[in-house]
Amino acid sequence: ELAKDWRTDRVLRRLEALMVAADRENLFLISGAGDVLEPDDGIVAIGSGGPYALAAARALVNHTRLEASDVARIALEIASKICIYTNESITVEELS
Template sequence: MQVRSTTVVAVRHREMVAMAGDGQVTLGNVVVKHQARKIRRLYHGRVITGFAGATADAFTLFDKLEQQLEQYSGNLLRAAVELAKEWRTDRMLRRLEAMMVAVDAERSLLLSGNGDVIEPDDGILAIGSGGPYAHAAAKALVAHSGLDAPEICRAAMEIAGGLCIYTNDSIHLEVL
């Protein structure tokens, strides 16, 4: 059975950055959890991260990123690049099936096991099963509404939850 879960969206807009994740975890065609926490704070609360993929793999990556943030004094870009290099080259890590979004006061980054560290031009990132829906909704709301970053994240998640069967309305939101 394939575990399906996750929609995570991050929005940098109007001097704020917010990240939201849904709570649904699905095993095959059955919802097995409704209130999973897919986003968490790292490095003394100054970095927010979100994951899509296997939970154990995500926790491994959270720990690795936290170690890199400690080593590089909270420099998110440097820590992310080092994590991506290790993720791609380490024999155990390269088998991990996950993606991460990490944001701090200055940067929004997408990290993958392919060695990608991507900073979007528009400050919007989304990953997971409902990621494309949340991403499109966030882009439209940034361009055509007066909402701030947390409101856009929440609305984008609600829209994704209405379209994606692997996304629910149990939304966890963090703001920097």
């Protein structure tokens, strides 16, 4: 329904942006074109440091037993050391 409304809105369909929508069971990446994507591995990242954070998160998930909040924080810290547009000021909020 969101994708349909998005695509029919004159302003939103031209938006060049990404948005992450999640709850405790679902995780989606929504593009500016209104495409709704569900990641195969349950990991998404957006922004200038997104590709670095995504790679770091995938490695951490596959090779450690860290909690999701720790994976997110560490992946963002790694991205901040690589991408000049990503800073180290990180706030992690968990859904309950």
